[in-house]
Amino acid sequence: MNARILRIELRRSIAPWAALAAVVVALGFLFAFSGPWTRFPLDWGSHWVLAAEWSRFLLVFLWPIAVGAGVIQGMRDSRSGMVELLTTMPRPGWHRAAKLAGALAGLLVLGYLLVFAVGAVQVLFNGGFFTFGWLPIVVVGALGMIAGAWIGLGVGRLLPHPLTAPVLAVVSFVGMIVLQLAQSEGSVLAGELPLPSWVVLLSPAFDVFNDPFLTTSSRMDLGQAVWLIGLAATGLLFLAAGSRRAKALAAVPLVAALAIAVPILPATPAEAKVVDPLATAMVCDGPVCVTKMHEAELGKIAGPGKEALRLLGTLPDAPVKIVEFDRRLGYEEVPPRAADTLIVDLMSLPLYLATDPDDVTRALVAGAGTPSCASSRGSGASYLDDVTARTISASWFLGEWKPLKGGNIWASQETTGQIDRTWGTFRALPPDVQRTRIVAQRQAGLTCQGDQLEILTGGLAR
Incomplete structure (x- = not known):
């Protein structure tokens, strides 16, 4: 009933x-x-x-x-x-x-x-x-x-x-x-x-x-x-x-x-x-660790990450491990950084868009193994200078000029051409000078003190 x-x-x-x-x-x-x-x-x-x-x-x-x-x-x-x-x-x-x-x-x-x-x-x-x-x-x-x-x-x-x-x-x-x-x-x-x-x-x-x-x-x-x-x-x-x-x-x-x-x-x-403590728990493959939430990305980042650590190992005070940042950056916030750890943000465009292992390695060694010092939502001139400096250092490690995935999202065709010319200016320097400036860029990236593009080019790109 x-x-x-x-x-x-x-x-x-x-x-x-x-x-x-x-x-x-x-x-x-x-x-x-x-x-x-x-x-x-x-x-x-x-x-x-x-x-x-x-x-x-x-x-x-x-x-x-x-x-x-x-x-x-x-x-x-x-x-x-x-x-x-x-x-x-x-x-x-x-x-x-x-x-x-x-x-x-x-x-x-x-x-x-x-x-x-x-x-x-x-x-x-x-x-x-x-x-x-x-x-x-x-x-x-x-x-x-x-x-x-x-x-x-x-x-x-x-x-x-x-x-x-x-x-x-x-x-x-x-x-x-x-x-x-x-x-x-x-x-x-x-x-x-x-x-x-x-x-x-x-x-x-x-x-x-x-x-x-x-x-x-x-x-x-x-x-x-x-x-x-x-x-x-x-x-x-x-x-x-x-x-x-x-x-x-x-x-x-x-x-x-x-x-x-x-x-x-x-x-x-x-x-x-x-x-959520379960979401932020770390899952590791050797020296490369990501959060449990992004465990599916570990296979994508583990191999390129180990290669990035090998390339960065030629620098003084090189990082020995890669750890994912376990929260989303605020609108005007810059990522944290540490000398012995490469802290990566898998929600950033270069790593999110990278599918080829070479592009993943390129994104990891950008900035000589330091996170960006520009706001993650930035779109001004300082942001473009930061992208240019990071692209130069990534290309130096990989031995081939190639833009970072999503790195020049705010760049016009004219700005892209200027970035290419800046790379040419840097490559014209003697190899020992290039290495010295990459080391200096890493130190600036660890403290967010100084203009990394000016450090790499000696101000010639201005």
């Missing part, structure tokens, strides 16, 4: 259409538009946590759908004029409420999980990094869909007006956008809105972290789960309430959940992010 009633609710409710709308909106957004979710290193098909994070990001669109569908469904009895008739039935009101709420929430959660599953399938086909860090992110997202649907049902039962559904859906959408921008890195609203941090962190939707090595903290997951469960319980009780006293008591779970969740939630949005 219960299963039959549930099937009837599925057929006569808005649940199938709401779930379909959620799937179409989510996948339409991901596939129709280009953004960080389509590009390395935040591609939603690159590893499990990112697939989960992008699914949570989409709650900015999906939560208003859940709320609006709940309101429409919650007004059903009022629209049909059956409120007084149903109050005379011997079956408790919560029986019907549970079936209706279960049907709507079940299909909305199914739609949400389907969106995540599309990303997860891409991760499987791409051989992406697996960690269970995705699980709490998806579970809290599913709770968000349930809470949105059930609070909508409750409001629809309390305020059965034709404008309730569109108004509440629009308010939910605007609220999601504002709260997401308030916690988004680099947003003009981040830290500018007069909202306490705990209010911002109550939002079930969040902006995807800019660093793929990060995941949500346990405090963030637990605090949001408690809040969303309380919100869902209040919505369900509003739907089932038949008296004023019951309606007043329905708010108790929401208030209690808020009182419990606020002390649990992190103090700031930044503290909601933690490093």
Whole structure:
């Protein structure tokens, strides 16, 4: 009997259409538009946590759908004029409420999980990094869909007006956008809105972290789960309430959940992010080590890396090992460096784009085995000078002039010709002078002191 009633609710409710709308909106957004979710290193098909994070990001669109569908469904009895008739039935009101709420929430959660599953399938086909860090992110997202649907049902039962559904859906959408921008890195609203941090962190939707090595903290997951469960319980009780006293008591779970969740939630949005220790664990092939997240790249970098260490071994204080940098660089940040270790960033363009072993070795010995001293997002003249100096030193080690992969992305045709002429200037120097200047470039690269291009050319390229 219960299963039959549930099937009837599925057929006569808005649940199938709401779930379909959620799937179409989510996948339409991901596939129709280009953004960080389509590009390395935040591609939603690159590893499990990112697939989960992008699914949570989409709650900015999906939560208003859940709320609006709940309101429409919650007004059903009022629209049909059956409120007084149903109050005379011997079956408790919560029986019907549970079936209706279960049907709507079940299909909305199914739609949400389907969106995540599309990303997860891409991760499987791409051989992406697996960690269970995705699980709490998806579970809290599913709770968000349930809470949105059930609070909508409750409001629809309390305020059965034709404008309730569109108004509440629009308010939910605007609220999601504002709260997401308030916690988004680099947003003009981040830290500018007069909202306490705990209010911002109550939002079930969040902006995807800019660093793929990060995941949500346990405090963030637990605090949001408690809040969303309380919100869902209040919505369900509003739907089932038949008296004023019951309606007043329905708010108790929401208030209690808020009182419990606020002390649990992190103090700031930044503290909601933690490093995934499994992702940053090192996997090594001799002196070449990469993070567990990029273990698939070890085969690509191990051989060329050992060759790069051999070539650099001819210099004083040469590096003896290669270690991957285990976080993404900030917008104006330069990579860390150490004399005995070649610290590499596998998310940088020269290494990411390099597929040929020779190009990988070339990228590793660029700068005489030191990371770039220019900002990783730079595009000005100093950046081009840095690229030129790094290209010269890489070509000196390999004995052949060849641009670094992605190194001249900002260079015009005229600038590219100037880089070629600079190489000619350097190659015209006596071999012992070339070596001396490469050694000096390495020292400058280790401290980021001095102009490396001027060191290599003696200022003749200016």
